[in-house]
Amino acid sequence: MELSTATESGVPETSSHRVDQNPGPLLTAQFANNRSDQKKAKAVSDAIDRSLKADKERQQREGGIKLLILGPSETGKTTVLKQLKLLYGTQGLDAERQTYRRVVHLNVMKAIQALVEGLQRTNTPLQRAENLEHLEVMSRLEPTLKRYSITSIGAINPAVARKITDAKAETDMFLEMVPAIKALWEDAGIQAVYNTATQINVQDSAKYFLDAVDRIAEPEYVPTDDDILQARVRTLAVSEHIFNIDNVAYRIFDVGGQKSFRKYWAPYFDDVNAVIFMTALSAYDQPCEEDPKLNRLQECLALFNEIANHKLFTSTSMILFLNKIDVFQRKLDAGSLVSKHFPEYRGANDYFSTTVFFQYQFLQQCKDLQKQVYTHFTHATVS
Ligand SMILES: Nc1nc2c(ncn2[C@@H]2O[C@H](COP(=O)(O)OP(=O)(O)OP(=O)(O)O)[C@@H](O)[C@H]2O)c(=O)[nH]1
Numbered sequence: 199m200e201l202s203t204a205t206e207s208g209v210p211e212t213s214s215h216r217v218d219q220n221p222g223p224l225l226t227a228q229f230a231n232n233r234s235d236q237k238k239a240k241a242v243s244d245a246i247d248r249s250l251k252a253d254k255e256r257q258q259r260e261g262g263i264k265l266l267i268l269g270p271s272e273t274g275k276t277t278v279l280k281q282l283k284l285l286y287g288t289q290g291l292d293a294e295r296q297t298y299r300r301v302v303h304l305n306v307m308k309a310i311q312a313l314v315e316g317l318q319r320t321n322t323p324l325q326r327a328e329n330l331e332h333l334e335v336m337s338r339l340e341p342t343l344k345r346y347s348i349t350s351i352g353a354i355n356p357a358v359a360r361k362i363t364d365a366k367a368e369t370d371m372f373l374e375m376v377p378a379i380k381a382l383w384e385d386a387g388i389q390a391v392y393n394t395a396t397q398i399n400v401q402d403s404a405k406y407f408l409d410a411v412d413r414i415a416e417p418e419y420v421p422t423d424d425d426i427l428q429a430r431v432r433t434l435a436v437s438e439h440i441f442n443i444d445n446v447a448y449r450i451f452d453v454g455g456q457k458s459f460r461k462y463w464a465p466y467f468d469d470v471n472a473v474i475f476m477t478a479l480s481a482y483d484q485p486c487e488e489d490p491k492l493n494r495l496q497e498c499l500a501l502f503n504e505i506a507n508h509k510l511f512t513s514t515s516m517i518l519f520l521n522k523i524d525v526f527q528r529k530l531d532a533g534s535l536v537s538k539h540f541p542e543y544r545g546a547n548d549y550f551s552t553t554v555f556f557q558y559q560f561l562q563q564c565k566d567l568q569k570q571v572y573t574h575f576t577h578a579t580v581s
């Protein structure tokens with residue numbers, strides 16, 4: 199992963215204080231029964247409180263450092279987790295490699311489908327008339343494709359079992375679509391939609407996968423680490439992952455970022471050492487999927503406001519990843535104006551000025567001026 203560091207990041211060390219003897223509640227009761235010894239009882243009670251606190255700290259220390267990866271959907275939370283698996287996991291991404299074969303197939307089909315939708319919505323003509331028959335193939339397969347959806351990898355999820363009924367049928371469908379996918383992706387009409395229509399909801403990895411269709415369609419195709427980093431699977435449930443880094447256990451939680459899944463985050467907010475808050479800078483010109491009237495980055499700022507000022511995170515380190523800087527740069531290069539979506543921005547439309555502006559927008563959300571927010575500009579799909 200490429201990190202461009204604005205400030206140094208860090209996770210606080212837990213206290214090394216240890217209380218070995220816990221007086222226990224029985225002792226307190228004995229003292230409390232004797233009125234003249236109330237002072238002593240209070241002292242013991244305080245000792246118990248201190249002891250419980252120390253126990254909690256020890257538990258936390260022995261249970262590892264707890265880190266949450268939070269942020270809206272599609273900002274790269276699971277991608278960061280994959281990077282951690284590559285860096286610190288015992289088997290990298292091998293455990294999920296086979297499952298990702300199907301994910302990649304689906305990603306390719308959904309990418310071309312989104313581009314075809316964009317073509318139709320923007321009334322862009324195809325360059326080659328003979329490609330019209332491929333549009334027909336696409337629309338014929340669309341209802342079937344809608345039924346296929348992988349929403350979590352490795353997790354037992356009844357919804358997944360219902361949706362993915364037949365992996366072979368899915369692969370056959372992909373292979374049947376390959377000629378249409380290739381011809382359409384090479385068509386100048388589709389390329390124009392990809393290059394200019396930033397408003398269409400096509401995934402960031404579309405070009406990566408569509409350029410690689412021949413390799414992906416090979417019978418022995420096995421996804422590479424890069425393929426897995428680029429692949430998109432919506433996270434539904436909160437999942438916990440344990441990494442041992444320099445003999446310290448890190449318990450890292452990945453959550454589903456869509457609005458409807460955020461209600462499941464709160465039970466994990468206790469005793470958190472650090473929060474990595476993910477945001478996709480490239481979303482500055484995109485509407486929210488759940489609420490198209492809302493700008494994605496505005497919605498992300500509001501969510502960061504909630505998290506950074508949450509009462510359970512007063513002493514939690516806040517690490518802010520301003521992610522997808524590659525896509526962000528590409529949009530600026532294509533002439534997409536930040537001021538069109540953030541009218542209060544009056545500066546130049548270059549990378550440096552705009553990133554300073556966005557960083558300030560995020561830091562401004564934090565009401566506690568003493569709170570350190572460690573900021574990084576990231577490109578999470580670089581291996
Ligand atoms: N180009 C580019 N793509 C990225 C970057 N980070 C993540 N992606 C891609 O963005 C897509 C979404 O990433 P995820 O990690 O699944 O997003 P998420 O935040 O976990 O989303 P939810 O699970 O829905 O909450 C994937 O296809 C990733 O490969 C980046 O820095 N640059």
Ligand SMILES: [Mg+2]
Pocket residue numbers: 275276277431432433452453454455
């Ligand atoms: Mg995810």
